[in-house]
Amino acid sequence: MKIPEKFHNSLEEAPFKTCNNCQKELINSNSEYLIEKAYKQFGQFEAEELLFEIAICMDCANTMRGSLSKESKNAVENFFMEKSMARKNQAGIDPMAECLLTGKPLTEMEEYQIYAYCQGDSIAMHGGYYVLSDDIIEAIQSLLSAETKEELQRFTDEHTGMPPELKKLFSQGDLLLI
Numbered sequence: 001m002k003i004p005e006k007f008h009n010s011l012e013e014a015p016f017k018t019c020n021n022c023q024k025e026l027i028n029s030n031s032e033y034l035i036e037k038a039y040k041q042f043g044q045f046e047a048e049e050l051l052f053e054i055a056i057c058m059d060c061a062n063t064m065r066g067s068l069s070k071e072s073k074n075a076v077e078n079f080f081m082e083k084s085m086a087r088k089n090q091a092g093i094d095p096m097a098e099c100l101l102t103g104k105p106l107t108e109m110e111e112y113q114i115y116a117y118c119q120g121d122s123i124a125m126h127g128g129y130y131v132l133s134d135d136i137i138e139a140i141q142s143l144l145s146a147e148t149k150e151e152l153q154r155f156t157d158e159h160t161g162m163p164p165e166l167k168k169l170f171s172q173g174d175l176l177l178i
């Protein structure tokens with residue numbers, strides 16, 4: 001399937017075309033890449049604000065993963081596995097309407113992040129897309145070692161041309177790239 005509009009580059013109002021890290025072209029080269037975005041919702045105004053967005057090719061994502069501690073990666077993987085096992089048989093649910101791991105409705109989240117695993121102009125065949133709620137993101141962050149948080153910070157500082165206010169968000173370990 002085509003990449004849902006919610007995952008488009010908000011500045012260009014079009015699909016992401018290059019890796020935010022190495023600038024590699026993504027669409028014509030049919031590359032595999034990840035898109036991650038974070039939003040804050042203002043329920044009383046029925047509005048939301050985009051906190052950050054990033055498209056990153058698998059080479060860059062793997063390089064980054066390689067620099068993270070094994071303990072942190074295992075902890076996050078186990079957490080994901082446990083939570084998804086508990087949520088089996090949820091077929092037919094719109095993945096953008098609720099948290100992948102808790103089922104918390106999107107409308108009840110103050111902040112949330114969306115993830116898509118893409119190839120070229122489509123959602124990757126063996127990929128998918130999903131939403132994680134604020135409480136789950138917090139729980140995942142608490143699993144990361146200080147060392148891993150430092151690596152995430154360094155990666156952002158070195159490779160991501162982000163404005164300082166966005167870097168601050170990443171330094172909290174928000175850039176998970178799971």
Ligand SMILES: [Zn+2]
Binds near residue numbers: 019021059060
């Ligand atoms: Zn890249």
